[in-house]
Amino acid sequence: NCQDQVQNKTNLYKQIFRLPALKYCKLSLDDSNQPELLPIATKEFSPIEHFILNSTDVLNDLNNLLSYVPHLNRLSIYSQYYSPTTQMQLYSAVLSHLTHVSLNRLDIPFDQLESMSRSLLNPIQVLHISNYSSAAYLNANRWQRLILSHIPHLRIFNILISYTLNWAENIVDFITMINKFNSLFWFKRQWFFEYYVDKKRDQNFLSFYSTNPYRKQYILYEEKDKNIHINNRKTIMNFVHQVEIRTEKVMINLQKYFPNVTELIIVFSSTEQSKNLLSNNLNNILPVNQLTKFVLRSYYDDFYKIIKLLQCIPNLHIFEIRCSTSFQDSNLISIQQSDAFRLISQTNKIQHMIIGYQCTLNEIKFLVNLCPQLQQFTIDKSDKNLESFLRCLLSNINERLNHLFLLCIASINQKETKILETLIKSEKLLNPCSLEIKYDSFDKKPIYGGKIDYE
Known part of the structure; x- marks a missing residue:
């Protein structure tokens, strides 16, 4: 490596x-x-x-x-x-x-895929594929001909297609095309699919993807799942390891359960959230005690709601906040004086925290006090007085985080790196033998997409 x-x-x-x-x-x-x-x-x-x-x-x-x-x-x-x-x-x-092929974001025309299938893909049994540019990948008849003619041994077919419609394209035409995946050819092979349409301004975004049992990532959208294969029984999604929830409503009466999930992503805002979200609704779809990674991508104006979320996830190891916040300093002080905060700071197992927004020094102090067991800490630098920010950051880390061995500072340039190194050497803010500092950039992945993993 x-x-x-x-x-x-x-x-x-x-x-x-x-x-x-x-x-x-x-x-x-x-x-x-x-x-x-x-x-x-x-x-x-x-x-x-x-x-x-x-x-x-x-x-x-x-x-x-x-x-x-x-x-x-x-x-x-x-x-x-x-x-x-x-x-x-x-x-x-x-x-x-x-036997196994995974084509991730290989945005080639379907003709090119057919050419590849004739020679390279003929013996394979497992195909994972994602594409973000071609509507031809939504053509069920074309896929059926390709599989029958060139990939006859295929037993696992895992697909993720995200497509942005232009102004001249009608979403109804695409849904009609997708519904052709609802046929005996697909049912016999136990290959089932779902789709979701997200309308933003004047554009429609269409996502089409495989469901049970191959996807390791699963997104729960605003409306009830539009499942092409209608099944009233609760489906056990054994292969899913990551669930992303975009609205609380989708969990109500959801006919799916994710027994092996270890990662949870929440994207809806705190105004939609009820007090008993995790303790009630979430427990109905996945084992909360099993979660080790929690990613928050929604706007929160009250950190106390985040504390309540963390109370319900006792075995959390990785905590990411990738959203803008608006926390009042007085609110942070009062929260730290609460019994809930003291309990969480003493009992949580969070070892890696990632802050994907430019937070204030008071927010950093709050988070450092909340997670004293941190071993890795990733933050975005502040646009304000960088030297003061870094001095205060390193001072707090040195005082509070005795277990920290890796600090990652994102979006920092070469000039700012020299400022940081000077601070460490001149003011002895850190023991250089005990902590490694890396300068990195945050992974800015799109909401739809991501790699499709092997079976």
């Missing part, structure tokens, strides 16, 4: 493929604008069986790359975008051992 500046991708590939005992390889490469392509393998082959490739221009190299890995069993490709200048690729590599 290493990070370095790659000057020549072709040479890097050749060096990797010469490693005689390599079975697993994960590469993340930026577009190098390098005209030289990797030649097709003729004599040298790699023993790699599991290959993960993250690259912006992956299609240009894909066929030649795969010619070096004839023993490949699992292939995962993540591409941030598709270039319309990329020409249709012809695939000649033979991968007779390939």
Whole structure:
């Protein structure tokens, strides 16, 4: 596992493929604008069986790359975008051992996927795919022909399609097209799907995705799930590990239960929330005591409501706040004097906190007092007096967080890094041997999307 500046991708590939005992390889490469392509393998082959490739221009190299890995069993490709200048690729590599393929955000035309399926995907049994640009991926008849003709051994089909309609497209036409997934072909294979339409201003955003049992992430939307396969019995979603809730109403009478969920994301605002949300409604859809990660992406104007949320999640290890807040200092002081705050600060198991907004120093003090067991702390820097902010931050950390070993400060530039290093050295605010400081940027992922994991 290493990070370095790659000057020549072709040479890097050749060096990797010469490693005689390599079975697993994960590469993340930026577009190098390098005209030289990797030649097709003729004599040298790699023993790699599991290959993960993250690259912006992956299609240009894909066929030649795969010619070096004839023993490949699992292939995962993540591409941030598709270039319309990329020409249709012809695939000649033979991968007779390939069983699992994951194509994440590989926004290629469906024609290109069909070309890939004819040669590369024929033996696979598991396909995970996400696409964010092409309405052709919503065509059930086209998928049926492709699977029957080119992927006959497929047993798991996991799909996530997010599409933004333009002004000339009618959402009714798309729903009619999606409803064709409600046929015997899909039912016989136990492949079921749902869709959601989100209208913002003058645009419609359509999400179409697989349901039971393959998705590890599941989003509960504003309205009752529009399930293409109607089933009145409660569905047990064993494979789901992360649930995102966008409104409290969706939990009422929900015919799904998520027994293996460990991560919870809440996106609706505090004005919608009742006092007994987690203790009542949430317990009906997932085991709250099992949650180890909680992400808050909704606006809160009262931190006491957050304290109440944390009371219901006793085994929480990771706590993220990725939303703007409006907390009054007097409110924070009164909360810290409450019995609920004292109880939570003494009993919570939070070891990693991520603050994804520019909070005030008083809010940082509050959070530090709330979670004294922190080992990792990630924050966004303040736009105000940076030196004063950093001095106060480091001073509070030094006094309160005895277990902290990693501090990550996001959105900090080189000049500000020097200010921080000077503060640490000149004022001895931290023991440099006890704490590592990293300068990073927050992962700004879209609401819809994300990688689709293997089975």
